Amino acid sequence: MIEKLKYQIRINTDIDELKLDKIVSYFKYRKVKRSTLLLSEGEVCKELYLVYSGCVRTYYLTQQGYEKTRHIAFDDSIVTSFSSFISLQPSFEFIDTLEDSELYSISRKDFYQLVVDIPEWERFYTRFLEMTYIHQNKKIEARVTLTAKQRYEKLITEHPVYVRRLSNKILASYLDVREETLSRLKSK
Amino acid sequence: MIEKLKYQIRINTDIDELKLDKIVSYFKYRKVKRSTLLLSEGEVCKELYLVYSGCVRTYYLTQQGYEKTRHIAFDDSIVTSFSSFISLQPSFEFIDTLEDSELYSISRKDFYQLVVDIPEWERFYTRFLEMTYIHQNKKIEARVTLTAKQRYEKLITEHPVYVRRLSNKILASYLDVREETLSRLKSK
């Protein structure tokens, strides 16, 4: 089951099975329907999710009420409203499921207790933050240097799964264009 | 001198003076003139800088050859081309000085050796990455949800130093608008 998480940790840091089992024991299994709201704007985010199957996203609203998708997590990836999870400030993001999903969740309290108790877990977390930084940075660069068309084509090339698995509406909100614009881009 | 770094580390993690002195001993002092290029696109970034005085920025070029400023570091803050520093991949960013500056630099090798050797330093680094994440995320949100005018006004309100200390050209590149546009925004 949660083998994938174990595997992820193993490749990022040396760790024995005992500690690995301890870490994994804090994750709780949870099955949720499509379109389930896991966190609302204004709430403090006290859970981190590991997506075992399905799809979870985080998004926020513009002043005009449009959704902007920050992150989409498919199988075996981690998702939470990080800014809130880290700072304990109210989240400006929502978290919801885009498909029926199986999740493993860990509480913020347990998560940070593991950071203190298990050096390998802290190492893993540090690596994770580093990779997240790089990913964010690339996303910003793409947003700033490419046209809507180019961003769409880049996504097709680099992550065809997104285009295959997501609705136009979600894809548009992820690429930061209006749905109408995406629809037009596709037909050219 | 490097008291500020010590102070920063102390408030983020408990650490004794001995270790603090060891950390600090790896930083080398360096005085550089305005407009000095510290890193070029394509090079692997193997240094991290602590800005003691002056101003350092990182930027990249769009396909049309325009500069886009990612980060501006004034006194007492940390700057490097992180994606490259972390991954050892060639940097897509440049680093240069916007004012005559005094820097403390540490090599990537020493930096990561300290991460391994001194748990408090790793803790500090983790906190730093967390704060950096939150900062990046806010910047993206602002870029996506606000107009050029609103971004400019937000900057005036939240970080008037930027507006006071930077040229229009740099400020425009930081706000992700053309210089002409910024010039017009100001006169309204």
Place this chain on the structure above:
DNA sequence: ATGATATTTTGACATAGGTCAATGTATACG
């Protein structure tokens, strides 16, 4: 100081992408 070089401002115009509205097409649920 003085010319050279870079920055800022202003103007006229172009355009990518947004907006609003209507129509067509899925898909979910009783």
Place this chain on the structure above:
DNA sequence: CGTATACATTGACCTATGTCAAAATATCAT
């Protein structure tokens, strides 16, 4: 199954911001 609700497409038009060029300042090096 059928119909209600959400999603996707298309059209006509609009606007914020970019582009290019020229003039007005500021800044720098000798």
